[in-house]
Amino acid sequence: MTAKTMPGLHHVTAISGPPQANVDFFTRLMGQRLVKKTVNFDDPGTYHLYYGNHTADPGTILTFFPFANAGPGRAGPGMASAYAYSLGSGVFDDWMGRMAEQAINVDGPTERFGQRVITVADPDGAPVELVEVEGDHGPDLDGFHSATLWLRDIGPTLRLMTDVMGYTEAGYETKKGEERTRLVAPGGARGAVIDLKRSDRPSTARQGAGSIHHIAFRALDDEDQLDWRERLLAAGMQVTPVIDRQYFNAIYFREPGGVLFEIATDPPGFTRDEPLAHLGEALKLPEKYEAYRKRIEQVLPPLKVRRA
């Protein structure tokens, strides 16, 4: 097979506590748009909230399962431990000032591979990283810069991502008992960077509020996704069949370091069932749950979305 490369991240999915605090933080403080309000397809009594840029482009999509009674999660080896947004250098200082004033918990700036990074804690204490990038990216967060995978041994993940997924090693840094190997997907799409992190700090990963459940990479269409599936199967990965997620088709596999990876198609996208101007306003249900809409709406906590 000829070599092939992933463009970058499609979305990141995390677990949160009560949904209202989550919506307020991401729409007001982070300036993201709630682009889809639906339910967990495996547990329709729980929301599935999608945030993104105005046009809900792949590479900007952050999704949450807000479990009202979720216990606290903990980052550790075998888990994606952080995601980072890109922030243009012209507005980075403004954002830093605003976060210092309005966010509960802000850390930094620190420097990572020559770029400034500030870390803002979300309502569940999970890190939201903002990375300063060169060029004009507008006044808002410009989708994902990267995700960090915390691994016990980076070797097997590094080999999969460079040999099969088309990533290139782009740097190595060690700081305060932490090693970081940077991988970049060529092409300059959003979310093209993946950092593989090894830490001396002992921790046992636990899924819960504030932890990242999985990260999803982009496939351009169904055919591209099936081709990736064949390549990953050939590389020994246990890949699920294609699953219809309403706004994209998905396949999942656990990479050798233990992190759950997904590959999601760009089409059909978030305007599949509501127009761009009204994304995220109505509760959207997959066909199989429409008959239970009344009951589902009674169980879900009410949500107020205020514009940033």
Ligand code: ZN
């Ligand atoms: Zn996903």
